């Protein structure tokens with residue numbers, strides 16, 4: 001049987017600093033992001049949202065606990081193997097796109113494929129396909145400075161999708177956008193993930209952004225303290241069946 005495409009965090013902790021001064025960014029997180037599921041991570045500043053995303057994505061190694069992807073504990077892989085895994089299996093969208101300013105949209109979006117050794121022409125063709133699907137036909141040769149913030153985020157989404165990742169990680173993807181553009185970007189992002197069956201993990205401060213996701217988890221002091229499905233909001237933010245109440249975590 002092939003390994004599951006769930007992404008699973010088991011009792012993940014992350015502590016920064018030295019023995020004299022430590023910060024506990026994650027204090028024991030258990031989380032399963034099921035294949036094809038979209039999860040929003042919310043919580044106050046400093047509650048550990050970005051650290052959780054980085055641990056799930058293999059960017060940061062947990063202090064203890066494990067993150068398992070396709071049956072493999074990724075925290076214990078050597079650095080080179082984790083880097084390779086991030087390139088092949090994961091896509092990333094950041095707050096301000098982090099596009100390369102000197103490259104046209106199509107080359108920005110093609111980068112993950114080129115980094116994997118795909119030839120330029122083939123990579124750019126795939127990138128143009130994604131740019132078209134995300135509503136950027138005719139803008140393929142524009143540089144990031146010639147695009148609106150929302151259009152630039154679509155290029156970043158095309159770049160995240162182009163190598164067919166199993167999981168897309170987005171850290172405040174609408175943080176630099178006005179409400180309308182932010183809403184459109186989340187619609188595009190969740191739609192793109194759904195169309196390929198990729199899972200999506202989105203860190204956000206914005207309830208409306210979170211409402212695009214299938215599940216919203218709330219963090220405080222490095223722990224998951226709440227969980228609800230946005231469509232249950234009208235029913236008092238009910239816990240998901242099987243999830244222990246916040247006090248039990």
Ligand SMILES: Nc1ncnc2c1ncn2[C@@H]1O[C@H](COP(=O)(O)OP(=O)(O)OP(=O)(O)O)[C@@H](O)[C@H]1O
Nearest residue numbers: 016017023024025044045046047048049050051052
């Ligand atoms: N590289 C680091 N070195 C030391 N401490 C860190 C580091 N990264 C994060 N922290 C600390 O870990 C805690 C959690 O940080 P994190 O960035 O995960 O929170 P967050 O919920 O994403 O915050 P924000 O909403 O402000 O982005 C904070 O106290 C932060 O200061």
